[in-house]
Amino acid sequence: MATSQTSSYGNPNPISALTSSTWFGYLARTVLTFMFWASGLSKLIDFNAGVAEMAHFGLEPAVAFNVATIITQLGGSILIILNRWTWLGAGALAVFTALTIPLVHHFWTMEEPFKTIEFYVVMEHITVIGALMVVAWKART
Numbered sequence: 291m292a293t294s295q296t297s298s299y300g301n302p303n304p305i306s307a308l309t310s311s312t313w314f315g316y317l318a319r320t321v322l323t324f325m326f327w328a329s330g331l332s333k334l335i336d337f338n339a340g341v342a343e344m345a346h347f348g349l350e351p352a353v354a355f356n357v358a359t360i361i362t363q364l365g366g367s368i369l370i371i372l373n374r375w376t377w378l379g380a381g382a383l384a385v386f387t388a389l390t391i392p393l394v395h396h397f398w399t400m401e402e403p404f405k406t407i408e409f410y411v412v413m414e415h416i417t418v419i420g421a422l423m424v425v426a427w428k429a430r431t
Contacts, residue, residue, distance in 0.1 A: 316371065322421060323367035326383055330363030347394050362386050370422075376429035380422040387415050387422070 308314055333340030333356055340359070344352035362382050369379025395415065397408035 315373065319371045319373065319425070322425065323370050323383070326363040327367035330360050330367065333360050349393070370425060373429060377426045380426040384419045384422040387419050391415060
């Protein structure tokens with residue numbers, strides 16, 4: 291039972307007030323999507339480097355893949371940050387992240403020490419996909 295000292299979730303009121311504030315939601319969604327919007331901005335600002343990265347991973351036509359990556363990363367991030375069509379932004383970024391595993395982080399084809407390094411990158415990617423799933427789930431409530 292909630293008292294004047296705690297929220298209905300058992301959190302002290304200052305914590306509940308913080309996590310239920312509008313600005314905290316924007317901050318949380320901005321931090322969650324940082325890896326995407328920072329990468330998208332980087333590929334946009336230095337377009338040629340983004341194209342070179344796509345070509346390095348065998349993604350041709352590299353220009354089209356760079357444009358699609360920029361749109362996905364920035365568009366998905368914006369939808370999540372603004373909490374509008376959040377499910378679409380989270381879904382796009384989750385699919386994008388999942389596709390990078392077989393296309394870029396295929397640790398099962400690598401030799402050590404790169405095999406182990408890429409394995410941990412894949413584990414982090416799976417965790418990010420889970421976080422995006424939580425965002426989509428919570429946005430519906």
